Amino acid sequence: MTRWKPDPAGRLIQAAINLFAVQGYEATTVAQIAESAGLTKRTFFRYFSDKREVLFSGSAELARVWLEAVATAPLDAAPLAAVTAGLDPVAEMFVERHGFARVRSGIIEANPELRERELIKLQNLVSSIETTLLERGVSANVATLAAQAGVTVFQVAFAAWVAQDDPTALRRLMGQSLDELRSVTAG
Amino acid sequence: MTRWKPDPAGRLIQAAINLFAVQGYEATTVAQIAESAGLTKRTFFRYFSDKREVLFSGSAELARVWLEAVATAPLDAAPLAAVTAGLDPVAEMFVERHGFARVRSGIIEANPELRERELIKLQNLVSSIETTLLERGVSANVATLAAQAGVTVFQVAFAAWVAQDDPTALRRLMGQSLDELRSVTAG
């Protein structure tokens, strides 16, 4: 037998999502989450830097997948093309998480504090993509704008994806969003 | 004689900025800010919903100026043209605030909590512009993308503006940023 029950971080995340879904984010205390996972408040803060972070540990994987695609895109690809090369693997990564994403999105949309955290995670993603572009020789402002444009395309498509029922629709929605951005900025 | 010293909110803002600049945001307590303004902690929270908000009361004016410009743009203007119609009056509004903006930006950039708040303020601005576009008959996704594109252009230009010395440069930097966005999404 192991000394403690396994995967404490995973248990905390699951407990948190359940409690947030049932009684709301604000009405749930960290002590409740920890107790529900069989741990203490102090241990919660050893795994997550704050109460919000328990919903955002997955953002590291999103960044990892996207960044790898940008870094390995053909060196002669245009900046925005390199950025949007990340959309395919990202879409694939989310196919099996449609249900989870919907619950999580519902919780986040209902709370301004969590929306703030989501925005800064997306901004960190923009910064990371931007850095990758800079390493590919793209100029500073163009890197910023291309990275931001790509993430915006993702955001718009993601919002549409959680609002409908087809788990595989993300890829198509992203393509559509990109086309619309092109037509908006073309005028 | 008046009963209390005038403009309590303004005094709190000034006291907060001074303290943040000298000893940092985290090291400054709300009680210190309030005492420095000759008020109590309880009164601080009557004027600002939380400690971060004391740095963001100006964002309402930014939104007001920008939205008015979007709403009064020619009805046959393209969505992005209507959005960027806000850049001129916004640039004008900031000319006399270059010094203040630099101090404030320095404080915000140094603190993740404050960056989160700034991002959600910008996102709220995006949403407001989006709503104004919808009222002008623009379709949903296009409204989102045009509003987001315009605010991104502003963000990029603003960052460049506080990094240099000419208070009047904002307008030119915005035009440049917009041109770059067009070229990025054109490919």
Place this chain on the structure above:
DNA sequence: GGTTGGATGTCACTTGGTGTCATCACTCTA
């Protein structure tokens, strides 16, 4: 069998944020 070490628990503390009621001076009205 004793020791080490990493994960967890305990406890005390600071600070952000809120609810409730008291205070105090100005104003309005009889």
Place this chain on the structure above:
DNA sequence: TAGAGTGATGACACCAAGTGACATCCAACC
């Protein structure tokens, strides 16, 4: 002009997030 509002502020108690310091426990290793 007395006295009842009124609106801003203060006083106080309280809760929950977050942190530092130290104790505890059990598995593995010598």
